[in-house]
Amino acid sequence: MIIIALLKHFSSCFERYKTRRKLSSLSHDLRKDLGIMQDSFEAEVGKGNVFTLIKELIAAPHLAAAKKNRTEGE
Numbered sequence: 001m002i003i004i005a006l007l008k009h010f011s012s013c014f015e016r017y018k019t020r021r022k023l024s025s026l027s028h029d030l031r032k033d034l035g036i037m038q039d040s041f042e043a044e045v046g047k048g049n050v051f052t053l054i055k056e057l058i059a060a061p062h063l064a065a066a067k068k069n070r071t072e073g074e
Contacts (some may be wrong), residue, residue: 008041009057010057011032013053013056017048017052020044020045020048021048022047023045023048
């Protein structure tokens, strides 16, 4: 069960990474048509690097475990 959760987590992290990379290639007119604001665009594109990918791969399982521990404690 844990292995499946980790694989799902890795899959979602890589999907976000690929989406951010594709977002960076959109033209200004297309972004405007989609309603993507410039500041949110720059923030997301800035996250489309390998360092952020590694940080998300490492950080999220720890956050999920902490959240699980809090809910079990209640």
